[in-house]
Amino acid sequence: MSQTADQMELREQEITAHYAMALAMLQGFDHAPRIGKGVEAPQQEASSGIGTRRRFRTTTPGLVTRRSTVTGAVQLIARVEGEGDALMSPLQATVLNGLRRAISIALAVAENYADVSGLGDLKRANLEGNLPDARKVEFSELLAGEALVTLYVFGNATAYLMSSHQSEVTVEVGDVQEMLTDNGQTALHGALWELDQDIAAHATDDARLVATVAAFAEALMEKVALRAQEAPRLSGFTNAVWRVEADDFTIAGFTPATKAKSTKLTMTFKKPNEVVGNHIAKYQAMKLAKMLMAYDFDRKLNPFAELGGFIFTFMGDGKPGTGKTTLIQMMAGLINDYCAVAGYPFRYQNLSTDNIDSYQGKSGQNAKAFINTIIDPAAIGFGTIDDIDQLVGKRGDRQSSAGQLEITAVLMESFAGANTVVRGNCTFGMFSNYPENVDDALRQRAGARFLVDGPQTREDYIDILYLLMGKNHDIPVGAHQVFSAQEIKSAVAASFESHSRPHEAGLMQVFDRVHDQIGELDTIAKLGTYLKGIQEADERFTGRAIKNITDAVKVRAMDFELPDEWMENPELFLFKSYDAKKDMIAELRQPITVEMVIQEINRYADSEFRYADKSDEVAIDALVRDFGRQEAAKKRYLEGKG
Secondary structure, X not given: OOOOOOEEEOOHHHHHOOHHHHHHHHHOEEEOOOOXXXXXXXXXXXXXXXXXXXXXXOOOOOOHHHOOOOOEEEOHHHHHHOOOOOOOOHHHHHHHHHHHHHHHHHHHHHHHHHHHHOHHHHHHHHHOOOOOHHHHHHHHHHHHHHHHHHHHXXXXXXXXXXXXXXXXXXXXXXXXXXXXXXXXXXXXXXXXXXXXXXXXXXXXXXXXXXXXXXXXXXXHHHHHHHHHOOOOOOHHHHOOEXXXXXXXXXXXXXXXXXXXXXXXXXXXXXXXHHOOOOHHHHHHHHHHHHHHOOOEOOOOEOHHHHHOOOOOEEEEEOOOOOOHHHHHHHHHHHHHHHHHHHOOOEEEEEOOHHHOOOOXXXXXXXXXXXHHHHHOOOOEEEEEEOOHHHHXXXXXXXXXXXXXXXXXXXXXXXXXXXXXXXXXXXXXXXXXXXXXXXXXXXXXXXXXXXXXXOOOXXXXXXXXXXXXXXXXXXXXXXXXXXXXXXXXXXXXXXXXXXXXXXXXXXXXXXXXXXXXXXOOOOOHHHHHHHHHHHHHHOOOOOHHHHHHHHHHHHHHHOOOOOOXXXXXXXXXXXXXXXXXXXXXXXXXXXXXXXXXXXXXHHHHHHHHHHHHHHXXXXXXXXXXXXXXXXXXXXXXXXXXXX
């Protein structure tokens, strides 16, 4: 799409002038489907004793001769009301108001298109019977263009207006069939007829009603955009940008608008002191939550992404019950609270096994929709993939389903593909109890590793018992200062210090051998020798691993939390210019030391060796079980014969 004109305001009076026609379409009209196939659905009355609303017959010339089925009434208001309560629900009213608004916006834009393209003059000449034969082809092409413009803007506006009312419920409506290009009004009749069919088939409750309307709008936009690629005479639409101020809605050719509004989170948030143990993971999650808030919506870039040290993807792994879900709840809660103070839109979404679909390509589409929702530069985003080992597959593993492999491919491309752009407005967290079952290449796309090992010390177990017991008891605490062991600074310092030497046996052997050969690792050359030694022990330790380590070191250089007062008072930091924020962050940056580099090498390599060892052990255990079952079967077989 090219934009050669300045943004124009689509005035409110231009939109409201079409309210009457839009309402008439929602109340009722007759439509004989030409492409789509209708479903048998009985016409319901809005309430007992009250008949259905009046029907409106189309006056578009030529349709009478093209009818392929019996004329049917499309009564969207009655359809949305459905059976049951005689009164319309608030969400039903919202949907109908949104549809009226979207139809009116589409008609207003189509009117503008007619004016700039010359279609309006040709329409008047045709009505007067003065249309020259030489311009009939042009007239036909412009009418088709008007239809495409009307349909796309209707779908775009509908999806935009519905976005803030959507829940986690999704509906699959399939491909749009009844896409007519005679003219704008006929095109809308066809679209509304098909929407009516989809509502009848899928909208069993209010949540599914919104999901159905939104899904139809998305499918309509996709179909129209594909058709528009080959259609002539659309420059009057693609070269202009309209702005609907009341809805904060921008129409820019065949590009979907996104609604930068927060999704309402229903999860139970956790405070940092309610996360016991997991000191490094908790500390980095708290830092990352504040890093996201440095994002500049005007520049569409985060100073941390430019300076280095921003975590775009991370992986948290640990045994079941060690606190991965609690960590998600804590981080989502922090970002949600910070965004509420600043007035920033915030989106949280989790990609789960529900997104694996048996239809070919649908799983990949679900994953792509998840990615696009979170990376939208108009909002702060936090995406999680819990139990990622169940969601993605290993390439070459015959047990991985087609849907799992589709999701794997989408995530790999999105997290470190050729077109990946890290703006610093969002982060993705992958969590797993069994990270060894995740495809190696995908796992290595996690820029940071959080070992979620849960409570470790005696003090940790006292704290978690105190926390979970609640207040409804009189048992004394005893000789213990509650939560003193969870003081983040001292706990994190001790955790980082523990990585001055490796933890995994295989890596310890490499470290000791290299250390004995070249002495203290105090130069880049010696550190490189250590890295080569790791690669010789584990061939999966590639250049991507080095990048992840250096990124982690840069994060350590940003080993500071943005002051709490900066989050509490947006004027101190959040509302400053991009350059001012960048300077303030640069002043807090720490120097990089050899100790930092060694610790981060060991942290990352420990995790890879841990995954490799666990993967081998799992494979060996599986073979042992298979051999045992074979022996038992053989023994039982021989006993049966004897």
